[in-house]
Amino acid sequence: MKIAISGYVGVGKTTLAYELSKYMLNRYGIKIELIIPSFKDIAASIGVTLEQFQEMAKNNPNIDKEFDRYIKEEVKKHEHAIIATWLAVWTIQDADLKIFLTTDFEERVRRIMNRDNMDYETAKRHILLRDRQNYERYLDVYGIDISRPFDVAHLIINTTHFSVDDEIAIIETALRRKGLL
Numbered sequence: 001m002k003i004a005i006s007g008y009v010g011v012g013k014t015t016l017a018y019e020l021s022k023y024m025l026n027r028y029g030i031k032i033e034l035i036i037p038s039f040k041d042i043a044a045s046i047g048v049t050l051e052q053f054q055e056m057a058k059n060n061p062n063i064d065k066e067f068d069r070y071i072k073e074e075v076k077k078h079e080h081a082i083i084a085t086w087l088a089v090w091t092i093q094d095a096d097l098k099i100f101l102t103t104d105f106e107e108r109v110r111r112i113m114n115r116d117n118m119d120y121e122t123a124k125r126h127i128l129l130r131d132r133q134n135y136e137r138y139l140d141v142y143g144i145d146i147s148r149p150f151d152v153a154h155l156i157i158n159t160t161h162f163s164v165d166d167e168i169a170i171i172e173t174a175l176r177r178k179g180l181l
Contacts, residue, residue, distance in 0.1 A: 007101035010108030100149035
């Protein structure tokens with residue numbers, strides 16, 4: 001079983017992936033590999049800021065292509081995987097369930113403030129910059145309009161209104177309906 005989770009910064013992709021993986025193991029005995037690479041991690045590993053790395057990717061489309069090639073190769077290695085990246089619902093075309101998360105903008109700002117210890121204005125600027133950079137880059141590199149997840153996602157969840165447990169219950173229902181559980 002392959003589950004792709006996408007969404008903008010601050011919607012809860014990583015949190016949901018971790019909690020869903022634990023739930024599937026505890027409830028069904030299904031060990032699911034987590035594939036959650038991020039540009040933030042790569043940037044840190046090479047000693048640049050996320051903003052600098054995104055600028056590098058803007059000027060070199062091969063960075064995105066290599067990143068996505070790596071993810072696809074990792075997915076192939078596992079019978080069960082949860083892939084949580086901005087583009088997972090588009091790039092993991094054979095995913096059994098494609099989930100796009102969305103959240104009210106103010107909630108995203110609050111989450112980033114808490115997660116990254118930022119003040120309100122810094123978090124707001126960070127989100128707007130990343131949204132714009134990723135939208136432009138993915139459209140340019142792949143022709144993917146990330147503002148249109150309903151074209152590819154099986155399920156869209158507004159995480160503003162649901163707890164992670166609620167989200168898992170929704171996903172569990174979808175997996176049952178698709179005959180995956």
